[in-house]
Amino acid sequence: MSSPLHSPQGNWWIAGVSVLEKTWIRISVVWCLLLFASMIVWASYGKQNQAGPTYRVSTAEFMQKVQDFKKAGTQTEDGIIPADEHVYVAAARFSFDGFPVVLEAGKQYQVHMSSYDVQHGLSIRPEHALSKQMSLQLLPDYEWVLPMKFDEPGVYHVVCNEFCGVGHRTMHGSFIVRR
């Protein structure tokens, strides 16, 4: 009787592989190949894929864009940014720039994002459903333009989800979505 508590006897290392073990190896190889092939399907049809183009941009250039966005006064009388408008937000150690952003529910916006220094995260969580979360990564020198639409009005908290230093936990922003 073989037990893991006792040393195996004889030339156990050249004993043939059992049929059961061979079958499981075959099944796992086929499964690996299937998953590998389905990456092509996910990449083509998956809804989880990153959307929107990314451009090279210098930190100074993007800082200017965010400042221009904040100064532009594109908000309507009730403080809401009109649909299809371009929104510029950035992350830096240890705060976000450009927030709070007031948008209209159900309308699409082109959100331009970047970082002024190191890699940061940008997680968006609705206050009314904190278990829902969208997590993005922001990189310095890249301007990422992502079309965004918030279906329901409310406050959507923005936090950094990429540890970026001692003040990481103080990084907050918000999208305020109104009807």
Ligand SMILES: [Cu+2]
């Ligand atoms: Cu951070």
